[in-house]
Amino acid sequence: MQELNNKIAELLTNNLVSIFISYKKGLNGKIKPAFFTKPNEVYENYFGDEAQQNLAVYVHKPEVKKYSKVGILANIFALKALLQLYAENQIKDNYLTIVTVNQDNKVIVFADFNEIESYIAQHQIEKNTNKQKEINELLSLSREKRWEFWVEQLSSCIKCYACRAICPMCYCSKCTVELNQPQWISVPAHSLGNFEWHIMRMMHLACRCINCQECSRVCPMNIPLHLLTTKINSDMEEEFGQIAGMKTTLDFALNTFKVDDYENFIR
Amino acid sequence: MKILSGKIMNYKTLKIDNLDLFFNEIKKSGKNLLVPKKKGKTTYFSSFININDVEFNYIQTTISPKSALFPKVEELISFKKDDGTYVVTEPSIEKETIVFGLRPCDAVGLEYLSNFFLNEKSDFTVRLRKENTTLITLACKNFDENCFCTSVGLSPASIKGSDICLTDIGNGLFYAEIITDKGEKLIAEHSALFSNAEKINKESYVAQVPLKFDSDNLIKNIKNYYNSEKWTINSLPCLGCGACAFVCPTCTCFNIEDEANPVCGTRLRCWDSCAFGIFTLHASGHNPRPIQSNRWRHRVLHKFGYSVTNMDTLSCVGCGRCIRVCPAGMNIIEQILDLQEA
Numbered sequence A: 001m002q003e004l005n006n007k008i009a010e011l012l013t014n015n016l017v018s019i020f021i022s023y024k025k026g027l028n029g030k031i032k033p034a035f036f037t038k039p040n041e042v043y044e045n046y047f048g049d050e051a052q053q054n055l056a057v058y059v060h061k062p063e064v065k066k067y068s069k070v071g072i073l074a075n076i077f078a079l080k081a082l083l084q085l086y087a088e089n090q091i092k093d094n095y096l097t098i099v100t101v102n103q104d105n106k107v108i109v110f111a112d113f114n115e116i117e118s119y120i121a122q123h124q125i126e127k128n129t130n131k132q133k134e135i136n137e138l139l140s141l142s143r144e145k146r147w148e149f150w151v152e153q154l155s156s157c158i159k160c161y162a163c164r165a166i167c168p169m170c171y172c173s174k175c176t177v178e179l180n181q182p183q184w185i186s187v188p189a190h191s192l193g194n195f196e197w198h199i200m201r202m203m204h205l206a207c208r209c210i211n212c213q214e215c216s217r218v219c220p221m222n223i224p225l226h227l228l229t230t231k232i233n234s235d236m237e238e239e240f241g242q243i244a245g246m247k248t249t250l251d252f253a254l255n256t257f258k259v260d261d262y263e264n265f266i267r
Numbered sequence B: 001m002k003i004l005s006g007k008i009m010n011y012k013t014l015k016i017d018n019l020d021l022f023f024n025e026i027k028k029s030g031k032n033l034l035v036p037k038k039k040g041k042t043t044y045f046s047s048f049i050n051i052n053d054v055e056f057n058y059i060q061t062t063i064s065p066k067s068a069l070f071p072k073v074e075e076l077i078s079f080k081k082d083d084g085t086y087v088v089t090e091p092s093i094e095k096e097t098i099v100f101g102l103r104p105c106d107a108v109g110l111e112y113l114s115n116f117f118l119n120e121k122s123d124f125t126v127r128l129r130k131e132n133t134t135l136i137t138l139a140c141k142n143f144d145e146n147c148f149c150t151s152v153g154l155s156p157a158s159i160k161g162s163d164i165c166l167t168d169i170g171n172g173l174f175y176a177e178i179i180t181d182k183g184e185k186l187i188a189e190h191s192a193l194f195s196n197a198e199k200i201n202k203e204s205y206v207a208q209v210p211l212k213f214d215s216d217n218l219i220k221n222i223k224n225y226y227n228s229e230k231w232t233i234n235s236l237p238c239l240g241c242g243a244c245a246f247v248c249p250t251c252t253c254f255n256i257e258d259e260a261n262p263v264c265g266t267r268l269r270c271w272d273s274c275a276f277g278i279f280t281l282h283a284s285g286h287n288p289r290p291i292q293s294n295r296w297r298h299r300v301l302h303k304f305g306y307s308v309t310n311m312d313t314l315s316c317v318g319c320g321r322c323i324r325v326c327p328a329g330m331n332i333i334e335q336i337l338d339l340q341e342a
């Protein structure tokens, strides 16, 4: 897409960014992240449906942070992730130049996160009815059957942590699952360890997960993690009226103490 | 690198229609038969139950068959307090295992893996598993853009590391090369299903995988690549997960986890990966490979450099799994070509 390429090249030429994160085609034809540092590399830029990865994950990477000013091509999920990260104080001011391409193929460079907030508000992601159906089917099963389903799914987890690595919201430098002297949760990839790992991860992502479903896409064992993320997101919405990646300010259910909370145990 | 070959003891044919019988006979004999199965986009090895859920349509399985020798989690020792005294149990691995449907590159990968565990110090559980495991390889008819066995001195016709190698030669027949005593023994137990055959030239029945890079040149120059600035820019997409190492047939790194209380406990060996940030983290807080580019470089140089020095062989068999599975599109072939370009 020429307009986008021109914009990226312009940002690099004028030193408005020192690196621009986008996509390109790999040797095997697979679309992968690209890190452009010079305008003459931008011809490789790929724009299209095959560009899936949520690039927001790279703003945590130490090697990327070394660049003084970073540009990033953000699809709607990356925008939501970046907004949530901003709300969580993970993005320095004036560090990122965030670019998106809207539904009319217009290139937009956001001036600040308030603009991103209103862009997201106007571009609601439709609920995927197939995924909702999958969840409803699962919910219609008895407790025992659901348990069996998850035992089967989760016992195959190899704890490669690709789900964690790809997730823009998993940015802890030390993850609970890695603490083993002493263990906080069971570390090995046996059934118990896998259950503890996924329950822990979902608890930490409740109302922070922006439901890009990258974790599900990359799992080598094809574990349907999107069922967990989608369900937890809809619970958060129903119970607390909260959706992650919508606001510049932070107010997520499991971390915000409210003096007027109607639950007694918390007061 | 020279083409690795083994010595063939015998040739047979097997009707593809008889595979079902063969599998059921193995199952009945009480052995554990591992076959490729499919779950969505993933193919992996799992115990045979029924011929209908055996997957035949794959270039390469997503997950390697290495867990037959080196499982993702295994018990090394366990203890239990019984009437005031501690009883210690060592694992016993008696069940015979047959792995069906691994590829020729995998058989070489598993040979490397067992040499790693057995050459210097004989690892107890890997030795028992190796002794009890028979590998029935399926020669490749197809390949994809991520296969590069021919660039590391192998080919879809290699028999090294296999006990039996099957090649689909058309007309509903598998051509069977029986390579080891273990292979002979298994065929003898099911002799009614196999017919005698003459040696044939397999080449026309297997995939012709194009060369991607020159490994002799790579091995010769590998020392010069350590300081290349390309590691940094090429590894920017890498997220430091364990996917590449965990699907790789030759990645052998592990971590030990103790799960115990005063009454009972186990010591477990679990897969680990050099791509994880904490893999090399010292207790002092110092990390000799502090950034991802160091870790990516280590992985590539181990496969094509350190293992040549230490074990006189490459430790990459060109199966392409790490490329297919990488969530961020990292590609070891691309990295090698880029290094060689300079």
Ligand code: SF4
Pocket: A156, A157, A158, A159, A160, A161, A162, A163, A164, A218, A219, A220, A221, A222, A223, A225
């Ligand atoms: S990506 Fe899949 S196999 Fe890997 S840790 Fe996550 S759930 Fe487990």
Ligand code: SF4
Pocket: A163, A166, A167, A168, A169, A170, A205, A208, A209, A210, A211, A212, A213, A214, A215, A216, A229
């Ligand atoms: S869907 Fe998965 S990868 Fe995306 S934010 Fe939620 S937990 Fe992270």
Ligand code: SF4
Pocket: B237, B238, B239, B240, B241, B242, B243, B244, B245, B275, B325, B326, B327, B328, B329, B330
């Ligand atoms: S190369 Fe890919 S699979 Fe391997 S650690 Fe990096 S991101 Fe994970």
Ligand code: SF4
Pocket: B109, B244, B247, B248, B249, B250, B251, B303, B315, B316, B317, B318, B319, B320, B321, B322, B323, B332
């Ligand atoms: S490094 Fe990659 S291509 Fe080589 S053996 Fe391992 S998984 Fe296969």
